[in-house]
Amino acid sequence: MAFKVIKESILKYNDDIAENIRTLLKEKKILMVNIISSPGAGKTTFLEKVGPMLGRKGIRFAIITGDCFTSRDAERIDALGLEVVQINTGGACHIDAALVKNALEEINISGKDLIIVENVGNLVCPAEFDIGEDMKIAFLSTAEGADKPLKYPLVIKESKLAVVNKVDLLKYVDFDMDFSEKCIRQINPGLEVIKISCKSGEGIERVLEWIKNKIKIKKENVL
């Protein structure tokens, strides 16, 4: 019982900060998305692809990358001339709201349309923490096997979009796309699924349009 109370108070502390972030971003009409995946599902590679495309569409954005220890993801994004802040969790398995608050203070958010948070590569813990985002995106990969939505249901349940990356590998891995979608829908019936390949570029434009539409809705203040 003692542990339960303690967990609740840690979550309460986190959720209070998350709510402050949400209020700030609502006021500024900035959309924030929180991308969650396994290690190596391709989040950073996706950002390397979609970042320059967002820029060409005139969308003003910054990226926050989360990692236990390294700055490798931020270095890759910075190399493309995109605005990025690295969060190091010091070994912790997820990004929390306090870390995002600190990261947002490093960004000149006035005039931004979008903040993209790339969480620590972990399909379990990041889904448990509200960081003040408008929506989570579950980022899956065909290399991981089709049953992952059943095994990691919270991230699927909490997300507004599921991206299935690495469709270019479908010929070489045992991945049943129909079963994967069935698993996703079993947990979150209305969840939109977009299949992409960061290698071939397939599907990236669809995710871009999805994000653009969410930015538009946020600007119209109906989110």
Add this chain to the structure above:
Amino acid sequence: MAFKVIKESILKYNDDIAENIRTLLKEKKILMVNIISSPGAGKTTFLEKVGPMLGRKGIRFAIITGDCFTSRDAERIDALGLEVVQINTGGACHIDAALVKNALEEINISGKDLIIVENVGNLVCPAEFDIGEDMKIAFLSTAEGADKPLKYPLVIKESKLAVVNKVDLLKYVDFDMDFSEKCIRQINPGLEVIKISCKSGEGIERVLEWIKNKIKIKKENVL
């Protein structure tokens, strides 16, 4: 400070149970390995391959599979006629020693040579918890990218073997094996690395020999 004390006492509780398990397995001369990987790196597929091979070599073993919610991994292993117990963590991100203790009570361990624990798919948290194993095995995949040892160093530091699975995909993914091994050695200079493909069977025999050798050492009581 309060949280730190609490974390320490949770770990102390865990470590006490882990020590009891270690004492029991030492007395019975049973080797226990703890396999840790990302979701979808291929742990269960590996067990489907290596399990029947262990059986043919006369090694008496049981498998404990860990998952947040499902019994999918145990079902796959049970279908091969192998002895398996499923641990469900109820959403928690790792297996702890108390869960392993309960699982061991479901196994007739007398006469066993080996217990293989397949941890929850997560490269961060499982590495932090001693479950009474003789050794951890870091189980990586070429589909995840070569830099994962740098990004998830604890599991590499804590392991006695690194397995790199899915070498059959090397032609189709951007994975620099030399860089991956360099990253591994940077964190754990002496760590043995075995490259395998559960699809083609390449390298599985080497892991089998590695395990057999560790069983032999355990029996000789010099571990």
